[in-house]
Structure formats: structure tokens, C-alpha cells
Amino acid sequence: MATQFVNCRQCISGTLISRPLTISSSGLIIPNTPLPPGTQTIDLQNAIIAPGFIELQINGALGFHFAHANTPEIYTAGVQKLARFLPQTGVTGFFPTVPTVSSRVFKQVLPHLAPREEEGAATVLGAHVEGPFLAPSKKGAHDASNMFIPSSATLEGVYGEQNLKNSIKVCTLAPELPGALEHIKKLKNEYRVSVSMGHSAANYAQGVEGMKAGANLITHTFNAMNPLHHREPGLPGLLSSPTPPYFSLIADSIHLHPNIVVFAYRSSPSHCILVTDSIELSGLPDGIYPGHAQIPLQQQKTGNKVTILGTDTLIGTCIGLDECVRNLMAWAGIRVEEAVRCVTENVVKAVGIRDRGMLEAGRRGDFVVLSEEGVVGSTWMAGRKIWERA
Structure with a gap:
């Protein structure tokens, strides 16, 4: 009834x-x-x-990472475990994020990340592929050995045509790379994939060209891209455009200073998206953990912060999306009804979802x-x- x-x-x-x-x-x-x-x-x-909150970028939790290629049974069980965990953070739908891995791993895991629903669990909304068409100079914790120049590899060759049709819903790439604009156009027009610009050394003009080609998002703004400069604003300079892209922020006080989060949010509250970039160590005790297909190095977890062992290189965070909302509320001095736009309405508008989020x-x-x-x-x-x- x-x-x-x-x-x-x-x-x-x-x-x-x-x-x-x-x-x-x-x-x-x-x-x-x-x-x-x-x-x-x-x-x-x-x-x-x-x-219900929508998570645009999440790499894993509870020891499971979407880049962990395994048997279909083990991988599917990992996805299900994570989907049942997320509702306690307010998340009812999410985009499993596969960072830069080999083409073999992409083709192995993506069939299991097509949109699907399961009772009592957050909905899998399709995969977010963060790579491999990224700038090696802005690789962050990504494995540069698996990166491609867009002009040297086809989308179908890297991901598989059926995965482009059925599983992939968001793709992060660097718009300044040779062949990137053609990939953006094909992703948007042929496969209906939302394109986000990130892990990029693009200048402002190259960001504008990326948007003209069809990109309408920026991935974890300020992180893994050229910094905002008063003479060359880079990708962050797009936030003040009359028609800005949607832009994601990791509001964990680790990836970004709180004042930078507020600075970006106030530039366009209707286009701001909060993401966790949460990795598989989320929900686990602090300590040293092994690497995986994306990061073949040991990882150090300290609170919400995860780095490559022995370095300051950030791998990701272990924060929940609900905590990101509360952080934005505190830092920007806004009410809950204002902050939740950044994990609901703004997200579905950015990726063209019409069946949820409002x-x-x-x-x-x-x-x-x-x-x-x-x-x-x-x-x-x-x-x-x-x-x-x-």
C-alpha cells in the first residue's frame, strides 16, 4: 500500500x-x-x-576496492557488502569508481558495475572510470605505467565496447592531452557518458575547450591539477564562469583547506558536489595495508587520511559522505538543507539522472x-x- x-x-x-x-x-x-x-x-x-545521498566518486570500503580484480563471485560479494554499508552514511545510490588500472583489469571488473538494485542496499548507478587518459604529471597516487595518451588508444580498446554501453556512466580524463577532445565528444554523444576533467595540467583555455567538447564536470577540484593562479587560473578558474561546470570537492580537511572548500562552494552553490574519494581502508582500523592493482605500494592509514607509506602522497580518504555534509555546514556557516544539495540535487543534474535525487x-x-x-x-x-x- x-x-x-x-x-x-x-x-x-x-x-x-x-x-x-x-x-x-x-x-x-x-x-x-x-x-x-x-x-x-x-x-x-x-x-x-x-x-537519499548520491556518491559520485568512491573507490571502496571495508577492505574492498573496485580495482581489486578477483573471481566474479568474490568481486560481486564485495560490491554487495559495500552497497549494504553505505546507507548508514545516508547514501542510497553510488558510482563505483575504478581508477587507473590496466585495460585487462578494466574489462574484468566493469561488467560487474553496471547499474543494478538490490533490496536493502544502495543502488549501483554505474561505473566512474578515473583514468587511464590522465596527465602523468598530475597522476597523484595513480600508476602512470597504465596511463594512455588518448590519441594512441581507442575507448573501446581500453574499456570494451559493451562496458561503454552498459556500465560506464562517468569518465574522468585530462582535456589537454592529444586526442582528448575527440574522446570527450564520443563519450558524450555516442555513449551518453558524463565527462569530468581531472588529473590534468590543463590551462584555463584548454578547460574551456574541454567544456565545448562536452565535459561538464571537474573531478576533486584543486587536487591533481594546476593551482589557481591570478594570471593563469587553470581548471579551477572555470568555477566563476557564467555557465560553470559542476565540480566535486573532498571536504575532509585533508585534501583541501576548509576555506578553499567554502571559496569554491560560494562560487556556485548550485554546481558544487561533495565526494569522499573513499578507498578500501574506510571502515578499517589505522595501520599499514598492502597495495593493489592501482597502487602497487604499501598504504598508511591514519584516521581519515591514507598515504603511500613513507611519503606525503595522498591516496584517498576514509571519510563518509554524511561527514562531508556536516563539514560544509560548519565551514560555510550554512544550514543542512543548503548543504545536502551538494550530495543530491546537484549530483543528479550533473550526470542527467531523472529518477532520484529530488x-x-x-x-x-x-x-x-x-x-x-x-x-x-x-x-x-x-x-x-x-x-x-x-
Whole structure:
């Protein structure tokens, strides 16, 4: 039967609106009137509800990394384990991110990352491939030996045609590389893949050309790219454009100083996206861990920070997306309804998703119950509770 959630305040485009939320028996949001016969009512006691969070860039958690090629059974079990873990951070949909690995590994893992749903777990929305068409000078923790110049390799040769059609939904590449603009056009126009610019030494003009070709995102802005300079702003300079790209930020105070996060957010709150870039050590104790297909070196985990052992080179973070939301709230002095746009509405607009990410009729009834401070109290998918804080 349908369910109407009453006595709640909904996060709508950065504002709070007090009105019921009605979800049909099939899990879709429907108008509040007329109600289907037998509709049940649930009182949320004036709680704040936001669309389920969408994670655009996550590499792994709980010891599982999407670059860990293994048997199909073990790999699928790892994806499922992570999908069941994420709702406790408010996430109801995510893009498993495969960083720069060999073409063999891409072709081995990507078939298992096609969009799919499983009851009681966050939805796999398709793969985000972060590489291998990246600038070696901005490789960060990526393995440069697996990188390609776009003009020297086809998309189909690297990823596999069926993976481009069925699994890949987002691709990060460096727009200044020879052949990159042609790859951007093909990804966007032929395969309907959203293209993000990152791990790049592009100057501002090259970033503009990337956008003209069809890129509409910037990956973990400021990290692994030329810094913002007053005479040559590089990719970060695009944020102040009249029609800016969507841009992701890792709000963990490790990758970026809090004031830089606020600086970028205030440039365009409607285009800001928070990501974790979380890796497989998320949820594990601090310590030294082995590498894998992307990083063939030992890793040091200290709190949320993970580096290549013996260096200051960042591999990623272990922060949750809900903590990123709370950080933005604190650093920018904004309310929860403003901050959650950066993990809901802005994300789905950036990648063209129309079935979730906003609390409006026709979309999925995925939502999170939040406190004023941004703490997740419970997570619901298709109108059914799948996680609740003890």
C-alpha cells in the first residue's frame, strides 16, 4: 500500500518546506492528493528529510576496492557488502569508481558495475572510470605505467565496447592531452557518458575547450591539477564562469583547506558536489595495508587520511559522505538543507539522472531523515526503512 509521511520538513533546492511526502506501493513519489485507498501514515515528528545521498566518486570500503580484480563471485560479494554499508552514511545510490588500472583489469571488473538494485542496499548507478587518459604529471597516487595518451588508444580498446554501453556512466580524463577532445565528444554523444576533467595540467583555455567538447564536470577540484593562479587560473578558474561546470570537492580537511572548500562552494552553490574519494581502508582500523592493482605500494592509514607509506602522497580518504555534509555546514556557516544539495540535487543534474535525487513526484522515494546538525537518523529506499541509527 502507499505510505504518506507526515509532520516532516523537506529539503527542496536549499530550502525547507513543511509538507507530507507520499510514496506509492511501487516506491515512487506521488502527489499528496488524492490518496490511494488504504494509504498508511507515518509521523516523522517534525524531522528534516532530504533525498537519499548520491556518491559520485568512491573507490571502496571495508577492505574492498573496485580495482581489486578477483573471481566474479568474490568481486560481486564485495560490491554487495559495500552497497549494504553505505546507507548508514545516508547514501542510497553510488558510482563505483575504478581508477587507473590496466585495460585487462578494466574489462574484468566493469561488467560487474553496471547499474543494478538490490533490496536493502544502495543502488549501483554505474561505473566512474578515473583514468587511464590522465596527465602523468598530475597522476597523484595513480600508476602512470597504465596511463594512455588518448590519441594512441581507442575507448573501446581500453574499456570494451559493451562496458561503454552498459556500465560506464562517468569518465574522468585530462582535456589537454592529444586526442582528448575527440574522446570527450564520443563519450558524450555516442555513449551518453558524463565527462569530468581531472588529473590534468590543463590551462584555463584548454578547460574551456574541454567544456565545448562536452565535459561538464571537474573531478576533486584543486587536487591533481594546476593551482589557481591570478594570471593563469587553470581548471579551477572555470568555477566563476557564467555557465560553470559542476565540480566535486573532498571536504575532509585533508585534501583541501576548509576555506578553499567554502571559496569554491560560494562560487556556485548550485554546481558544487561533495565526494569522499573513499578507498578500501574506510571502515578499517589505522595501520599499514598492502597495495593493489592501482597502487602497487604499501598504504598508511591514519584516521581519515591514507598515504603511500613513507611519503606525503595522498591516496584517498576514509571519510563518509554524511561527514562531508556536516563539514560544509560548519565551514560555510550554512544550514543542512543548503548543504545536502551538494550530495543530491546537484549530483543528479550533473550526470542527467531523472529518477532520484529530488523529492518530487515521479522520482524514487529514497530519502534520509536528518537532524538539524546533519546527522543521519535513518535511511529509506522506495519508501521502506533500510537503516536506522541505534
